[in-house]
Amino acid sequence: MKTDIEPTSPTEPPALASSRGTGRIGDKVFLGLSRGSGILLLVIMAAIAAFLTVRAVSAISDDHGNFLTTFEWNTSSRPMVFGIAVLVYGTIVSSIIAMLIAVPVAVGIALFISHYAPRRLATPVAYVIDLLAAVPSIVYGLWGALFLVPHLTGLYKWLDDYLGWTKIFEYNDGTPRSLFTVGILLAIMIIPIVTSVSREVFRQVPQMHEEAALALGATRWEVIRMSVLPFGRSGIISASMLGLGRALGETMAVATVLSPNYLINASLLDPGGGTFAQNIASHFKEADGPARDALIASGLVLFVITLLVNGAARLIIARRKEYSGAAA
């Protein structure tokens, strides 16, 4: 009788114990992999920052000019005299011009693709835009130098005629290898990425938010203003930051188009100026040890500017988080 009560197979494990040990191991391996990659990323970031800082400090202590205010980049003579004032100005101004042109155009294209164009047209347009994002920057640079620059003189003369009195749009008949030209070229380069990201965000606007506006008697534009743009706001900011990151760091296209000097022009249209990335690319080849450190110091500043810009964008997004579409 006693044997009847016993389980039929005493070797069988209790029901709740896992019969598949592999699942546990898989979890552990995956945890290790993902944790490892996370830590590796932080280590690489810290290593870059440390490398930049160490080399930059040694360069700045060798600088016989003022690192922040000197309008000169002379690292082949000893002692070295260099400063980043022109580069800060040129980088920020060309990027601002690029953003002012690119973001409205890109949001417009994205809205056209996601909300206005019939599907037969939207798909090829979206495809072409994505294709543009894959064009190498040197190709943009060559196109900019050989085609865009000569064709901008007319526009710049016109701007000079009507807005020349502002000094900002004064133009003195040089070849327009200027910061404004760089801004236009950068805008063209970042429009695809800003468009692609915005378009994806606009496509994800929940149907029910758009119908809410429609049911109140909103026109198509009013639906976009009431539902699509507010929902896509943080997405547009993220997309713009991706574009801005590219604009701030763009090297070859800027180096190809700009005719650099170490002056800050009142006019955006006259040639001259420089950006961090362009300056590094132009000097790196002939630079020896200390001169390279000077370039690295400027690279560190660009790194910091990029971090600040991204931080600011995150703040903007976080500040209105409780109003974001994610809450609904």
Place this chain on the structure above:
Amino acid sequence: MAKRIDVSGLTAYYGTHKAIEDISMTVEPRSVTAFIGPSGCGKSTFLRTLNRMHEVTPGGRVEGKVMLDDENLYATGVDPVSVRRTVGMVFQRPNPFPTMSIFENVAAGLKLNGSYKKSELEGIVEKSLKGANLWNEVKDRLNKPGAGLSGGQQQRLCIARAIAVEPQVLLMDEPCSALDPISTLAIEDLIGELKERFTIVIVTHNMQQAARVSDRTAFFNLAGVGQPGKLIEIDETERIFSNPSVQATEDYISGRFG
């Protein structure tokens, strides 16, 4: 304020698929008309043809007439945008504008229709929120986001938003299906009050709800999958639930199918 809806020979398509076929009915002003029927019978589609929301869906088109008193909503030259300003709608899932405050949500439709003074807006918002039985719960936090309210409150906010523009007709597409029983009761009470002022059409899957809130009930059915939905009958709610004239209606409400 409230207008009569007179539908005749209405057929609606999604692309080549015929969703509902040859529907004719009259919806009385200042009353609640409920649409019931199994899933896929086209009752929601039919509801959406009453404010021309159906055609927003790609491929959506409609044949037939929908008279609002003496105006055909589908006459040439009628702007669907102005139709929707006259015929309001409340959806299955509460959909307050997530980026707007409670106040802005209620005022959203008014701002589309023209410019109001701040004091006027405040008056209308208060009146609409009171009309939706929500005022007491939100009057101290009108500037907080609408999406922060509970599901039932959000749905009443959507009703406030819809009635703020003083529509002739209020369409409700399963307004309680995402809500708990207490919130559902609040909405049902509200529907009873709103019918004093508006013509109300409500789609519901809940037959007790149809029996509780509506004056007249329409039963929709479809012959089979892929077949268009049809109106089987419409009558006084009491009659539909006690002594319907069609066998299919009786089978449906007694739970024998669907």
